[in-house]
Amino acid sequence: MRHVEQVMGTAVSIELADDRPDEELRALVADVCGWLHEVDARFSTYKEDSEVSRLRRGELTYADSHPDLQHVLGACADLWRATDGYFDAYAGGTIDPSGYVKGWSVEVASARLAAAGCHTHYIGAGGDIRARGDRVWRVGVRHPWQADKVAWKLAVTDGAVATSGTYERGGHVINPRTGRPATFLRSVTVVGPDLTLADVHATTALAMESEALSYLEKLTAEGYESAAVTEDGQAFTTPDLPVVA
């Protein structure tokens, strides 16, 4: 069963591939969508009444915020330290945890599906993918200049593929060292076990600009493979990127 949900300012594609009655699959899709809308309502920086917006205006304290928001704020702080400040939820001058929330919320959604016995599925949220199951999912990496082409095809059985790039929304990732939009890389794709981290690593690498390749190389020791394309069209991949023909 396939479903596309408009949520979090993007389109989320869901495919459940387990052989189960339609009504069960429909209920599972509804549960995933309900969760994503709950996340959007709480974390959106576009909704005036979200907890993040209220936190920004000083109307909500950390102590009074939902445990999920507390978790996200704590994780962003940890990642800021772990990445030497390159993953910066405050880069825009005020708290914006969006760079963490999408990957994390999809990782949680996929875990909920697995806990409900739906073991073979994928969720793709605006280009960030979490796939599971007893089959191989073929994930294309969008060509950074040609929207209808892919630059690589990856085989994923249980894992995540996240891409950060400048070609959809312009220079939305700030390099905190320069204070300006990161422009060195056109796109960074990270493949690994957890979508939360894959997404964070991709965003961090994009922000690092020319330092990114060293960073991506080090991530291979943690099980994260990657592909990066520079603005001038050079492509770099880590040795164990699961590329298929």
Place this chain on the structure above:
Amino acid sequence: MRRSTAAVLGTLTGVAMIAGVRMTVPTQIVPVAEDAPADAPADAPADDDAAPADQGGAAPAGDEDEGGDGGGAASDTGLTDGTFKGTGAKNAYGTIQVTITVKGGKITAADATYPTAGNSATINPAAIKKLNASALKAENGDDVDAVSGATFTTGSYRESLQSALDKAKV
């Protein structure tokens, strides 16, 4: 007065430390820092700290001193009037150079220039060795299950390969 100078110095030292700039500001700065009041702001150098110039990796007095286009007399603060430039630190983004201006024995301006040309920097060669460099390919994506790409908006989703895949399978 002295306190604000200490604060400026503290800020300057901070800039220098962040940028990793090899400061070649004359070491006349040192007495000012050491005279800073004990209750100076937290970012000001403490008495027992190395002089701020040293924290930035200062050269000995006179060594590699590029600055000093003013060349005025030293005041009772020990600072010589003029404009002083650090030698500049190269990092991945280009060269960062710190400049201070001293007037009447006081630092009146502290500035750092950052590269504006973007990323002409070379890529770390050690990293390249461990990664595979290749020409970018453009393949048809009609045989994939999903597409990973930069986050699209609901508008650009309609034009995306992912959207085409979704339509084909629903």
